Amino acid sequence: MRALRNTWYVAAWQDEIGPDTLLARTILNEDVLMFRDGSGRAAAIGNRCPHRFAPLHLGRHVGNAVQCGYHGLEFGTNGLCSRNPHDSGSNPPKASVPTYQLAERFGAIWIWMGDEPADEKRIPDEFAFLADDKRAHIQGYIHVNANYLLTVDNLMDLSHALYLHAGVLTNAEQRDNFVPQARLVGDVVACEREQPGIAPPGQWVEALPPEVTKVDFYSHVYWHAPSAVIHPFGCRVPENPDAGASAMSAHFFTPETETTTHYFYHNTRDYQVDSAETNAKISELLERVFTTQDVPMIEAQQQVIGNVDLMSLHPVVLQTDRATVLMRRVLNKLITKEQSASATANQPVAAGSDSQ
Amino acid sequence: MRALRNTWYVAAWQDEIGPDTLLARTILNEDVLMFRDGSGRAAAIGNRCPHRFAPLHLGRHVGNAVQCGYHGLEFGTNGLCSRNPHDSGSNPPKASVPTYQLAERFGAIWIWMGDEPADEKRIPDEFAFLADDKRAHIQGYIHVNANYLLTVDNLMDLSHALYLHAGVLTNAEQRDNFVPQARLVGDVVACEREQPGIAPPGQWVEALPPEVTKVDFYSHVYWHAPSAVIHPFGCRVPENPDAGASAMSAHFFTPETETTTHYFYHNTRDYQVDSAETNAKISELLERVFTTQDVPMIEAQQQVIGNVDLMSLHPVVLQTDRATVLMRRVLNKLITKEQSASATANQPVAAGSDSQ
Amino acid sequence: MRALRNTWYVAAWQDEIGPDTLLARTILNEDVLMFRDGSGRAAAIGNRCPHRFAPLHLGRHVGNAVQCGYHGLEFGTNGLCSRNPHDSGSNPPKASVPTYQLAERFGAIWIWMGDEPADEKRIPDEFAFLADDKRAHIQGYIHVNANYLLTVDNLMDLSHALYLHAGVLTNAEQRDNFVPQARLVGDVVACEREQPGIAPPGQWVEALPPEVTKVDFYSHVYWHAPSAVIHPFGCRVPENPDAGASAMSAHFFTPETETTTHYFYHNTRDYQVDSAETNAKISELLERVFTTQDVPMIEAQQQVIGNVDLMSLHPVVLQTDRATVLMRRVLNKLITKEQSASATANQPVAAGSDSQ
Ligand code: FES
Ligand code: FES
Numbered sequence A, B, C: 001m002r003a004l005r006n007t008w009y010v011a012a013w014q015d016e017i018g019p020d021t022l023l024a025r026t027i028l029n030e031d032v033l034m035f036r037d038g039s040g041r042a043a044a045i046g047n048r049c050p051h052r053f054a055p056l057h058l059g060r061h062v063g064n065a066v067q068c069g070y071h072g073l074e075f076g077t078n079g080l081c082s083r084n085p086h087d088s089g090s091n092p093p094k095a096s097v098p099t100y101q102l103a104e105r106f107g108a109i110w111i112w113m114g115d116e117p118a119d120e121k122r123i124p125d126e127f128a129f130l131a132d133d134k135r136a137h138i139q140g141y142i143h144v145n146a147n148y149l150l151t152v153d154n155l156m157d158l159s160h161a162l163y164l165h166a167g168v169l170t171n172a173e174q175r176d177n178f179v180p181q182a183r184l185v186g187d188v189v190a191c192e193r194e195q196p197g198i199a200p201p202g203q204w205v206e207a208l209p210p211e212v213t214k215v216d217f218y219s220h221v222y223w224h225a226p227s228a229v230i231h232p233f234g235c236r237v238p239e240n241p242d243a244g245a246s247a248m249s250a251h252f253f254t255p256e257t258e259t260t261t262h263y264f265y266h267n268t269r270d271y272q273v274d275s276a277e278t279n280a281k282i283s284e285l286l287e288r289v290f291t292t293q294d295v296p297m298i299e300a301q302q303q304v305i306g307n308v309d310l311m312s313l314h315p316v317v318l319q320t321d322r323a324t325v326l327m328r329r330v331l332n333k334l335i336t337k338e339q340s341a342s343a344t345a346n347q348p349v350a351a352g353s354d355s356q
């Protein structure tokens, strides 16, 4: 599939992988197995045993290695066979599996699918708020039967909230003064909207003091290549700055296959930070909205589009699509650049001839 | 798929579409959305929003239009975008969906999938009995995983009733004197059988006075292109004409895809017309026979045949197949004629050259 | 699919087919119907009615024949239409279905899928123990979504029992002194292991007198082309030969399609022969082990491998694979021989020309 490879994708939440977990996930069509070595450090190797191709996640976690559940070969975090219980203990030379570079940062496990050396510094610091302990945190994972760009589109065109989430996340008043501003900041696509002087919508009614009836509402999205979105939104109360409340969420869309996506979401807030009740409410709200509104719509879209690129079907482009258009433009540029660099690197050298 | 297009297919029963219903149905591989405008008139448009291809039936019915459930574009019965809530109210020029001509007649909604102008007069008057209030009426819809011609075959070769429906719709005596007569009446294929002097079979035992033990049974089918069948059947009692009873049913098979079919059935009778109990019994009987006998058999046939034309497999032809052979012959003639007319219409004119 | 055809495959257990049973099973991609004639003799014919391709197993067993459930044509064990209830009783000349040669032996029904004359003597006498009434018997059938060679591999490399069935069929001690000996005996592949002086593993704890704490354990497998395995295993007690106990099982893997398999297993034992309780325990144990351990692993393997030959993926070969390597070598030789014989038989004779 056409996708950026020398980049970081979120492969799991850190807490999905305990000391003995074998977590299998297909990423960019490759079967990956994640687990922790004895020191607790996460590693990722190919999930196919080179002996008879049993998926390794059906095996056992043993010390620093994974033991294949079929005939017991063991593979370490370096992908090499660390133990062959048969053959008088000799390890067959070709018994190895691919390895993938991981980084554990901000509560997530990031994976690098490309051939270039992974660079942890390329995980944007903007995601540090995922680990900010002054905020309340909720996170989750959803499997989506749709291409990952359709899931990014969903978030980068927040006009959908006015229709798909009407009455749940938005109120009718918001439909009238929606003015999104999309622009490019380096390779980041920003799309900001401000709605001053409206009644608090959706979850904000309960987030604010009861006497607050008018707020300056804001809702911004920032796309970071290849498919991560930061979404700050909330209410400012100009006459009483302390009465405002903010949320900030991160959304990571990792391609599983051409038409399926791993969706990792993480929501934070600066109000009612210690309230288990608010946690439960927001958690239920997000899960309900994602699984009963966004995901069914995106999956229906995918069914209609089929396994072709959205753009090849010549969609009508509205002004509200500006952010998604910019996003695809930047991503295409990055993928094309990566692929031409890769082609150059792999190009055979013309030997002994300068007429070429 | 190879099928007649400039013709009427039943797309729905009229009562399937209420004032706010958005009814999506795929017909001849095209995704169609049916709904009623503010005046109650049914309309059909393409079901794919031209913005981002969300299926429109996931949206809302608003006044005379359908509002896309994803970002709120609205489309009227003429297929044009009637409202764009974004872009300062300007309607994008290319934002339209296809439209289909409908007719509401005899309790059914008929759709015309071709490019020629639809002609309501081509809905055969023979179907007027569907709206005859002197008869009792039962109707239903079944989705069938088989090509529509296999479902037509089922009805045009009623010898199947003697085996597939043995003991339920037919009795053993009927097997012995089955003499179907198939013939062509214009483009209508008629297949009639008469079984004089037999015991009343199946449902007719309860339909007739208990003293009637011998009847002249008749069972006729009339195919109207492309895929509608009228089926009068019943019992005459020669010695007491008033003691007889008749049923008349209509069966409409509308291609969804090459291998799936919308099956609309409508059963009427002239006896026990006001009996809710008889209604319930006949209704249960039909549903049971169709869903546990006919449909499983036809779907099993489709599985065996696969996605090829039945005739390409060189089936053995029996005398009882005469009606289905005539039916395919007429239908092929009509499709070939339609396609050559269409090819002529689309043929480029050879400019400035008489040597062609 | 590439498979041996002029050979015997098990198609059913004899007791699966009662006097009125119509048993449909796809074998080597061909739809086969098995039933018994009036004298109780099993026969196999093609399962597709030549009239309209209804599967015949949806019909009825009538005397010596099968009556199609759709329109009533009848077919005898010779594949010819024995009755046409329509067409004034005349039988259409082309109304026939293929036939397959069967043999009933050792409690199984064997089928011959090739064109050469079937030879019952080629059913190996080694399977006579299936009918040995001095032993206790348990048998079963499982459908497996994997190529039949993967299921043969499973059994021919019993090292898997040490990992996949650890703690259930094997004990930890066995892992240390596993020494399989694979060799070819004619076209039979034998793989034998002997583990002297170990604690009785798995089911053998309950099979032996409580005072027996050390046994000479043995576990052998013998593959007979194309896909049958005999598996004697058990415990010898050198100091008290009468205290030993033995099991002997047969496993038949019949290709349904390229990626699905009919698995017939039959387990016998020489201890607690009349114990219904032991029968129930062993039966539960086998079903649990096969359906929750072997089959899921083999099906997962198939998913990873996809619809290609295992060997084309260049698996790492261990010493424990020697039996499976020999098995594939013999099978390939037999298939190649069969196919070249068939090509020779079908080769057109070059007429009147010696310059070719
Ligand atoms: S398949 Fe993994 S050890 Fe055999
Ligand atoms: S997909 Fe319909 S309005 Fe966007």
Ligand code: FES
Binding pocket: C049, C050, C051, C052, C053, C054, C068, C069, C070, C071, C072, C073
């Ligand atoms: S399909 Fe078998 S008799 Fe018609």
